[in-house]
Structures are given as structure tokens and as C-alpha cells.
Amino acid sequence: MELPKTYNPKESEKKWQEFWEKNKIYEFDPKSKKIIYSIDTPPPTVSGDMHVGHAFSYSQADFIARFQRMQDKNVFYPFGTDDNGLATERLIEKLNGVKSRSMERKAFVKLCLDTLEKIRPSFVQDWKNLGMSCDFSIFYSTINDHCQRISQKSFIDLYKKGREYRKEAPTIWCTECQTAIAQVELKDKEFDSVFSDIIFKVGKEDLIIATTRPELLPSCVAIFYNPADKRYKNLKGKKAKVPLFNQEVPILEDAKVDQNKGTGIVMCCTFGDIVDIEWWYSHKLPLKSSFTSEGKLDKNTGKYAGMAVKEARKSIIKDLEEKNLLIKKTPIKHTVNVHERCGTEVEFLVTKQWFIRYLDLKEKFIEIGKKIKWHPDFMRYRYENWIKGLNWDWCISRQRYFGVPFPLWYCKGCGEVILADEKDLPVDPLVDKPKTACKKCKSNDFEPEKDVLDTWATSSLTPQLAIELIKDEKLKQKLYPMDLRPQAHDIITFWLFNTVVKSHLHHDKIPWHNVAISGYVLNPHGKKLSKSEDKTIHPRELIKEYSADALRFWAASSKLGEDLPYQEKDIITGQKTIIKLWNASKFSLMHLEDYNLKKPKKLEMFDRWLLTKLSNVIKECTETFGNYEYIVTKLKTENLFWKTFCNHYLEIIKDRLYNEDKRGKTAKESAQYTLYTSLLSILKLFAPIMPYITEEIYQCYFNKKEKLKSIHISKWPEEVLNDKVAEKVGDKAIEILDRVRKFKAENKKSLKEEIILTLNKNDEKDMKPFIDDLKAVTNAKEIKFGKEEKIEL
Numbered sequence: 050m051e052l053p054k055t056y057n058p059k060e061s062e063k064k065w066q067e068f069w070e071k072n073k074i075y076e077f078d079p080k081s082k083k084i085i086y087s088i089d090t091p092p093p094t095v096s097g098d099m100h101v102g103h104a105f106s107y108s109q110a111d112f113i114a115r116f117q118r119m120q121d122k123n124v125f126y127p128f129g130t131d132d133n134g135l136a137t138e139r140l141i142e143k144l145n146g147v148k149s150r151s152m153e154r155k156a157f158v159k160l161c162l163d164t165l166e167k168i169r170p171s172f173v174q175d176w177k178n179l180g181m182s183c184d185f186s187i188f189y190s191t192i193n194d195h196c197q198r199i200s201q202k203s204f205i206d207l208y209k210k211g212r213e214y215r216k217e218a219p220t221i222w223c224t225e226c227q228t229a230i231a232q233v234e235l236k237d238k239e240f241d242s243v244f245s246d247i248i249f250k251v252g253k254e255d256l257i258i259a260t261t262r263p264e265l266l267p268s269c270v271a272i273f274y275n276p277a278d279k280r281y282k283n284l285k286g287k288k289a290k291v292p293l294f295n296q297e298v299p300i301l302e303d304a305k306v307d308q309n310k311g312t313g314i315v316m317c318c319t320f321g322d323i324v325d326i327e328w329w330y331s332h333k334l335p336l337k338s339s340f341t342s343e344g345k346l347d348k349n350t351g352k353y354a355g356m357a358v359k360e361a362r363k364s365i366i367k368d369l370e371e372k373n374l375l376i377k378k379t380p381i382k383h384t385v386n387v388h389e390r391c392g393t394e395v396e397f398l399v400t401k402q403w404f405i406r407y408l409d410l411k412e413k414f415i416e417i418g419k420k421i422k423w424h425p426d427f428m429r430y431r432y433e434n435w436i437k438g439l440n441w442d443w444c445i446s447r448q449r450y451f452g453v454p455f456p457l458w459y460c461k462g463c464g465e466v467i468l469a470d471e472k473d474l475p476v477d478p479l480v481d482k483p484k485t486a487c488k489k490c491k492s493n494d495f496e497p498e499k500d501v502l503d504t505w506a507t508s509s510l511t512p513q514l515a516i517e518l519i520k521d522e523k524l525k526q527k528l529y530p531m532d533l534r535p536q537a538h539d540i541i542t543f544w545l546f547n548t549v550v551k552s553h554l555h556h557d558k559i560p561w562h563n564v565a566i567s568g569y570v571l572n573p574h575g576k577k578l579s580k581s582e583d584k585t586i587h588p589r590e591l592i593k594e595y596s597a598d599a600l601r602f603w604a605a606s607s608k609l610g611e612d613l614p615y616q617e618k619d620i621i622t623g624q625k626t627i628i629k630l631w632n633a634s635k636f637s638l639m640h641l642e643d644y645n646l647k648k649p650k651k652l653e654m655f656d657r658w659l660l661t662k663l664s665n666v667i668k669e670c671t672e673t674f675g676n677y678e679y680i681v682t683k684l685k686t687e688n689l690f691w692k693t694f695c696n697h698y699l700e701i702i703k704d705r706l707y708n709e710d711k712r713g714k715t716a717k718e719s720a721q722y723t724l725y726t727s728l729l730s731i732l733k734l735f736a737p738i739m740p741y742i743t744e745e746i747y748q749c750y751f752n753k754k755e756k757l758k759s760i761h762i763s764k765w766p767e768e769v770l771n772d773k774v775a776e777k778v779g780d781k782a783i784e785i786l787d788r789v790r791k792f793k794a795e796n797k798k799s800l801k802e803e804i805i806l807t808l809n810k811n812d813e814k815d816m817k818p819f820i821d822d823l824k825a826v827t828n829a830k831e832i833k834f835g836k837e838e839k840i841e842l
Contacts, residue, residue, distance in 0.1 A: 052638060052749050056631040058596035062741045066177055074759045075118070075126065075182040079524055083123040087531040088114055089512050089561055090183060091544070092129035092191060095165060096136035099175035101578065101615060102537070104588040106567035108604035110535035111181050112679040113565060115737035117532075118182070119765040120675075125528055127187035127515035130173065132165050133196075134504035135226055135390050138451045144168075149450045150227070154479065161451045165192070175588065180597045180740045182761065189514045191507050192453070196514050197475035200507040201456040203551065204445075205468050207405060212554055213445075215466075217401045219319075219326045220444060221386075224344030225393035228448040229402050231441070231503060234543075235386045235395065242383035244311060246376035247369060250290040251300070257376055259311030261383055263369065264361040265318035267294050267350040268339040273328065274314040275306040281314055291316075292374045293365065294351070301332060320397035322386075323440055340396050358394075403446040403455065403500070407550055411436050417549055420559050424677040425610040428538060428566040435542045443550070445503045452501030458483055462492030509547035512560050530558055535565040538610060565677050568612040578615060586615060598739035599623035605683040605738045626687065627742050630735070633695050634746045637728045640706045644721040646754060653705070653716055654818040656723035657772045658779025659698045662689065663727050664768035665776075670734060671765065679737065686734040694727060697783055704825035712821065729755075730766035778815045782823055785838075789827040792840045803830045805841040810834045 069075060088110070093103060118124045131137075141161045142148060149157045169190070177185070189196055207213045220229045242261045249256040249272065258272070269291045274281035281300075288297045298316075305324055306315055317328045319336050328334065338347055346353045346361045353361045369375040386395050407414075414436050423429040446455070454477045456469035467483045469476045478497035486493050507514075516528045530552075536544060545564065552560035569577045578586075591600050602623025607613035652660070666685045673681035702720040705712045729751055736743040740761060747760035757763050785808065793800055806829040808816060813834040816823070824832050 052631065052635040052746070054635075056627065056742065056745065058598065058627070058741065059593070061745045062178070062180070062592075062597055065741055065744045066180075068744075069182075069759070069761075070185075072758055074761055075124070075184050077125045077127075077184045077187060078123055079519065079521055081123040083121060085125060085527050085532075086114075086117040086120075086122040087125040087516075087528045087533070088127075089515070089531045089534040089548075090127055090129065091536050092131040092189070092508065092511060093172075093176070094134060094136050095130050095132040095169060095172055096134075096140045098172065099179070099588050101586050101588055101591075102570050103175075104179055104591075104600055105570050105604045105607075105613065106535070106537050107176065107179060107181060108601045109567050109607075109609065109679065110533075110565065111179075111183075111601075112605060112737045113533065113535065113674075113677055115182050115740065115761060116674045116679070116682075116765065118761065119733065119736070119763065121764060124182075124184075125187075125515075125531075126183045127189070127518070128173070128176065128181070128183040128185050129189040129191065129511065129514060130169060131191045131504065131508055132169070133192040133452045133501075133507060135228075135447075135449065137161070137165070138449060141165075141451070152450075154450045157450045162192070165190070178592055178597060179588065180601060182740070187515060187518055189518065191504070191514070192451075194475050195518070196507060196510075197453045199510055199513050199517060200453045200502060201469065201474045201476065202471055203506070203510055203513075203555065204456060204502065205471060207554055208466075208468065210554065212406050213403060214406060215401060215403050215446075217399060218404075219329070219397050220400045220402050221441075222342065222396050222398040222400065223388040223391065223393055224340075224342065224396060225391045226388060226449075227342060229400060229444050229446060230388055230395065231444045231505070234389050236389040237384050238387045238392065238394075239382050239384050240394075242381050244379040244381050245366060245369070246312065246379075247292055248374045248376065249292060249316075251284060251287055256284070256289055256314065257312050258314055258316055259379075260316060261381070262318075262321055262362070263365045264346065264353070264358055265316070265321050265339055266291055266365065267346075267353070268318040268320075268337040269294075269296070269298055269316045270319055270334045270337055271298050271317040271328065271332065272300045272314060273303045273306050273317055274300070275304060275308045276302040277304075278306070278308045278313055293368060293372070303328060303332075319399075322397070326397060327440070336399065338399065340398060342398060342400075344396060358396075402444050405443040405445055405506075405550070405554075407554075408439060408442055410550075410553070411439060413553065414546070414549055417553060417559055421561065422563045424563060424565045425608070428541065428564070428610055431538065431541050432546060435546060443503075443547070445506045446500040447503050449501050452504065453507050454478055454501055455498040457498050458495040459498070460487040460490060460492050461494040461496050462487060463490040465489045467495060505543055505547050508544055509551045511544075511548065512552070529556075529560075531561045533563045533565060534561040535567070538566045538568060541566070563677070566610045568607060568610055571612050571614045573614065573616075575614070577612075586617075591620060595620050595624045596627060596741065598627055598741050601738055601740075602626060602683070605679055608680050609677055623739075626690075627739065629691065629695065630731075630739075630742055630746070633690075633699065634728060634732075636699065637724050638746075638750045641721055641725055641750065644725055646725070647718070648722055649715060649718045651715060651719065652723065652770075653719045653822065654775050655698070655701050655779060655782070655822045656719050657770060657775035658782075659693065659723055659727055660770040661772045661776040661779075662693050663730055664770055666734070667730065667766050667768050674737075682734055683738055686731060690731050690735075694731060697786065698723075698727070701786075701822050701826045704822070716821075725754075726769055730769075732760060733763060733766045736760050774815075778819065781812065782816065782819045785823065786826060789829075789840055796842070798842070801828055802842065803828055805829065805831050805833070807833045807835045807837070807839045807841070809838050810836060 114126050141164050244259045246257050246259050272289050284300045287300050317325050320326050341347045346356050348354050418432050456476050458467045458478050516525050548560050572578045599620045603619045666689045670682040705716045705720045709717045732743045
């Protein structure tokens with residue numbers, strides 16, 4: 050079948066998506082005896098459309114999945130959506146013009162579920178359009194009953210193991226989202242701030258303390274200096290009076306104080322930061338609050354009560370100035386913790402929350418990390434550094450409306466925790482009731498837990514969310530630990546670490562053998578591409594203008610873990626490769642119509658040269674792709690295709706293909722065998738990266754010969770020939786061809802211009818098998834051998 054004149058990606062990509070789905074090309078086969086390769090696919094958050102960062106990292110994961118499938122493995126590649134988090138909740142509010150807290154919880158939850166059912170198909174379609182080879186029939190949503198059941202069972206299991214507790218304790222709090230958050234949800238952000246030098250009184254003496262947060266003065270409970278700081282040794286055991294609020298607080302020693310920061314002496318407030326909390330615990334200090342959960346000063350702050358933080362800060366500074374209690378103000382750049390979801394500066398409030406206890410296992414988690422193979426390896430250090438810096442147990446309760454409910458109630462009679470029965474899961478304690486009375490006091494009066502689980506408490510179970518969709522228990526054992534976790538590096542601390550935690554606590558296993566970490570997409574200034582910038586380069590529009598293959602070709606231009614600047618010219622390069630592949634295939638297939646798949650008894654030397662070059666590339670690509678280095682396949686195949694195959698080989702064999710009468714049938718058959726073998730191998734090498742164009746060409750010709758439904762379930766190409774002599778002498782012949790082309794270009798002559806070519810006498814024996822092809826491709830009237838090489842018109 051002859052290829053059409055031009056390739057139409059819009060028609061082709063839609064056609065092959067439907068073909069793959071109808072023919073179940075990527076479906077995992079539970080009955081297969083093949084080696085299983087299981088992937089813990091990242092479930093994208095349903096918070097809008099796919100952005101270019103998604104296209105970048107998900108393409109890289111799909112390269113690996115497609116390669117493993119072509120290694121004749123039974124690939125378990127599920128797909129899920131993460132749709133129970135704060136980002137989804139905000140999207141629902143935006144789409145429906147509502148606020149969750151102004152609605153009944155039951156009504157808002159129903160609105161969320163109904164809206165997700167409407168928008169999820171379009172959202173998932175973006176991933177299908179990208180060419181993801183997931184088995185979309187193995188699908189989960191982190192808010193559906195299946196996932197809620199597994200998440201609630203996880204909670205019950207860890208509670209029974211003594212790993213979960215509820216406690217009133219200092220908690221990281223987002224005043225914008227109105228919920229507790231975990232340490233993993235923090236990020237650093239730099240703000241303009243002011244160091245205010247404030248006068249505290251020690252008896253009649255002035256004590257100068259520098260702070261960026263004078264609004265915390267009402268909750269000051271102690272003053273600290275470093276025991277090595279001789280300036281303040283005389284203050285040991287004394288008390289200081291806090292300005293404006295006049296409470297007396299002890300002056301204490303602690304080695305955590307930085308002698309070189311500010312005045313070298315600091316106030317401890319409950320709570321300004323994590324160090325305050327540590328001091329509060331270790332020195333058994335009293336508790337004084339300053340803030341409400343809305344981020345306003347509370348009733349303990351006197352006339353400042355009800356003010357927002359920044360308003361209170363200005364007002365207190367003004368009052369300090371009026372009372373001559375402010376020495377100076379120094380502008381600084383100040384890095385503070387913000388909630389990664391909304392960018393709001395966090396506060397530390399004392400609230401009652403649920404925690405998973407894991408700080409005692411930090412060394413164990415580092416040990417587990419060393420058992421996993423990291424791609425690239427240096428990403429393991431990010432994981433380890435995060436663990437070493439952990440200061441808090443994992444806070445898993447959230448004060449939100451939409452999410453996976455805690456499967457428990459509290460007995461009103463004695464306060465006992467009443468867990469749901471596992472056979473009843475999933476449950477909603479606001480709707481459902483315990484089936485039995487309290488075992489401790491026999492009461493039947495219960496209070497439901499209103500909080501919901503942190504979304505990461507569910508997402509950390511993605512291996513189980515996918516595997517539990519399989520019914521065969523023996524097969525489940527083969528799927529876990531999984532072979533691969535692909536993900537971006539910015540959620541190593543979120544998703545990867547928390548999955549390690551859950552896997553260890555539940556199963557005492559590593560969750561995967563390998564992790565593949567992708568980088569960021571950068572803007573022209575070398576910064577992470579922002580969401581506002583994403584909108585100007587939407588994947589849907591890029592696919593529409595160019596093609597999914599071109600977008601994927603760009604994504605293959607970066608190693609795992611490496612950030613990649615977005616440049617449209619790189620996508621255009623991918624598009625040019627697609628056009629070239631189409632045209633080269635069109636020419637090749639035209640000359641393969643009468644090819645009978647037989648290998649000739651004798652191969653021409655230039656054919657042996659190409660097949661050796663091809664085999665070298667296949668060998669290197671197989672080894673490196675097996676180590677997740679897909680970029681080597683992209684670069685090596687691109688070079689082989691453009692330079693060796695198109696620029697040289699196709700030109701060399703034209704004489705044999707067109708002039709069978711002159712060159713002989715055997716010479717033509719040698720060219721056809723080599724053309725068939727090399728083109729099919731090149732298509733297979735490109736297939737993981739550019740699935741659509743390779744499928745189109747394969748289906749137009751090769752499927753009838755190879756008898757396989759799709760190129761994507763064919764075997765990865767194998768080495769064909771290793772003829773080092775043909776390669777060495779062939780390289781020399783190519784150098785001669787290039788010199789002739791250069792000579793004609795410099796003399797402004799057509800490539801068809803006849804020449805007389807003199808080659809070195811010493812090369813006559815080696816070159817003899819190449820002469821007929823070399824003479825034809827250079828259009829040499831005569832090829833002679835002499836003392837020196839020369840080209841004559």
C-alpha cells in the first residue's frame with residue numbers, strides 16, 4: 050500500500066487512539082505467562098487541564114512503558130485521577146461559583162462528585178491524546194468507593210498497630226484554606242520584611258531583641274540566648290518584661306540560638322515557628338495563643354484582637370515607636386514557610402489532629418531508600434535530606450468538606466474511639482452509625498469525626514489502589530513490589546516518601562524496585578514554568594498545531610531528572626523529523642512492493658555497512674533504554690536516520706533499485722532486504738517516543754508482512770550484523786562521498802555533474818567491493834587509483 054503524499058497527524062492520531070482502544074493493544078493480560086512489568090502511574094490531580102509540565106513528565110514515563118512492552122513483557126500500566134484534594138475542591142468552587150463553607154457538607158460533597166463525573170472524561174482524554182499507553186480499563190479515582198475503602202482500611206490497620214494517635218498539639222495551619230497541613234506541604238518563599246529592634250526591660254536595664262514578628266509579643270513566654278554568648282551570661286535566671294503587654298518571662302539558655310542573627314538573643318512565642326515549638330516542649334513552657342484559625346489576633350491580645358496579622362504588626366510597631374520602645378527598623382529579605390497550595394504564610398496553632406507516628410523510623414526509611422534504584426541516582430539525596438530534616442509526625446487530618454472520611458466515631462459517654470468494621474467500608478461517619486454499642490461503657494451515643502483524611506494519606510496507597518482492582522490473589526503478589534514509580538522531583542517529599550512510609554508500615558516491603566524522576570519545564574529565563582505561562586503553551590494547542598509525536602519528541606530531549614527549557618523550535622524539529630520519516634518511508638515502501646522477505650545469499654558491502662551501523666545503535670539503545678536512558682535512543686536513532694540512512698544510504702542504493710537490468714537482481718534484492726530491515730528497525734526504535742507516525746507507517750505496509758496487530762506489541766529490534774571491516778571501509782567510502790558533494794557545491798555544480806575520481810592506490814583492494822555503488826552515487830564517469838586522491842570535472 051502506497052503512503053499518501055503527506056502525513057495528516059490530526060486524522061492519524063485520532064484513528065490510532067481508537068484502534069489501540071478497540072483492539073486492546075495496551076491491555077494488561079492477567080492470564081499471560083510473560084514477565085510482568087508493573088508501573089505505579091502518577092494519578093494527575095483533577096484541578097484543570099493538562100499543562101506542559103504534565104506532557105513533559107508523563108511522556109518520559111510512557112517511553113519506558115512502551116520500551117518494556119517491546120521487550121515482550123506483560124506491562125501493568127494503570128491510570129487513575131487524584132480528585133479528593135484541596136486543588137480539586139477549589140476547582141469545584143470556581144466552576145460552580147460556590148464556597149464549600151457556605152453549603153451543607155452533604156450538598157457540597159454531592160456537587161463535587163457530580164462535577165467530577167462531568168469533567169473527568171475530558172481531563173483523561175488529554176492523556177490519551179498525548180499517546181499514553183496506559184491500560185485505561187484499570188482505572189481508579191482517589192475519591193471513589195474502591196479507593197475510600199482501601200484508604201479507610203489503611204487507617205484502621207495503622208491505628209491497631211499503634212502508629213496513629215489523636216492529640217491536641219501545635220499544628221501547622223493554613224489560615225486561607227482553614228485546615229491543618231503536614232510539613233511536606235510547606236515550601237519556602239522570600240518576602241520583604243523588617244527586623245525591628247525592640248526594648249525589653251530586665252529590672253531597669255534595657256534588653257534589645259530583634260524580631261520580624263512583633264505581633265507575637267502577646268504570646269511571648271521566654272527569652273533565650275546561647276550559653277556560649279558571653280554578652281548575656283549575666284542574665285541567667287533573671288526575668289524580662291515584655292513591652293506593651295508587660296508579662297514577665299524567664300531568660301533561659303539554649304544552644305539553638307544563633308549568636309550572629311539580630312542581637313543574638315531571641316523571644317520564644319507560642320508559636321512563631323518550629324524552633325518555638327521545640328523550646329516549648331523541651332523547656333516545659335506555658336502556652337499563650339495569639340491567633341485564631343482565621344489568622345486574626347485573638348482575645349489574648351487586648352486592643353489588637355480581631356486584627357489581621359499584617360494590620361496588627363503595623364499597629365504594634367506604631368505603639369512601640371510612640372512609647373520609645375523601638376530602637377530601629379532594618380529592611381531585610383525574609384524566607385518563610387508558606388502553604389504550597391495557596392502561597393499563604395502558615396501559622397502554628399494548638400489544635401486537635403490525627404497523626405501517623407514515624408519520626409522514630411527515620412533511619413529505617415533512609416535504609417529503604419538505598420534499596421531502591423534511583424534514576425538519576427542523585428535524586429536519592431533529596432529523599433534522604435528530607436527525612437533527616439523531619440521534625441513532625443505526619444498530620445493526616447484536614448478540616449475540609451470534600452475528601453475521604455475518617456472511619457470512626459467518638460463515644461460521648463467515655464470518649465473512646467469507635468472504629469468502623471472493615472466489612473462495612475467505606476463509611477461516612479456523618480451519615481452512618483456504629484453497629485454496636487461502645488465496648489468500654491456500653492453507650493450508644495456517638496459523635497462522628499468531621500475531619501477528612503489528608504489526600505496524601507490516600508495517594509500514598511497508589512500501588513494498592515491499582516493492584517486491588519485485580520481479583521487474582523496470586524497475580525497480586527507478582528505485581529508488588531512494583532517495578533517502577535515515575536514522578537516529578539518536586540513531589541519526592543510528598544508522594545514518594547509517603548508511599549515508602551505506608552508500604553513499610555503495612556507490608557514491610559519496598560514499594561518499587563526503580564524510581565524514575567523527571568525534571569521541570571523551564572521558561573526562557575531558566576525558572577520553572579509558571580501556571581500562567583503554561584496557559585500560553587497549552588499541550589492541546591501544541592498537539593493541534595504540530596502533533597503529539599512532535600511534543601513527545603521534545604520531551605525526549607532531556608534526561609531523567611533534568612530540567613528542560615521550553616523552546617518551540619525543539620517541537621518544530623520533532624515535526625521536521627516526522628515529515629522526513631514519512632517521506633523516507635514513502636520512497637522505501639515504493640521499492641519494497643515486490644520484496645519477498647527472503648534474505649539474499651550475498652549482501653553488498655554498503656548494505657553490510659548500514660546493517661552494522663544499525664546494529665551498533667540497536668545494541669547501545671537496548672542497553673541504555675533498559676537503564677531508563679531514553680534520550681540515548683532519541684539522539685542515536687535521530688542521527689542514524691537523518692545522516693546514515695537518509696543522507697547516505699538511500700542515495701547510495703537508488704542505482705540498484707532503479708536499474709536492476711544494469712546492476713543485477715541480486716544487488717537489488719540485497720538493497721531491498723537491507724531497506725526493509727533497517728526501516729522497520731528505525732520505526733521500532735522511534736516507536737516509544739513517536740507512537741502515532743510509527744504506527745501509521747507500520748500499518749500501511751509492515752503489518753501484512755510481520756503479522757502483528759501493532760508495532761507497539763512487536764519485539765524491540767535485535768542486532769543484525771557485526772561486520773567491522775565493512776563498517777571501517779564503508780566509513781572511508783562515505784568520507785569520499787562527502788568530499789565529492791562538497792567539491793561540487795564549492796564549484797557550484799549539480800550533484801548529477803559527472804566527475805573523474807582518483808582514490809589512493811593503497812585502498813584499492815578494500816574499496817573494490819564498494820566501487821559500483823560509489824561510482825553511481827557520486828556520478829563518477831571513472832574511478833581510478835593513484836598516488837593521491839583527487840576529484841576532476
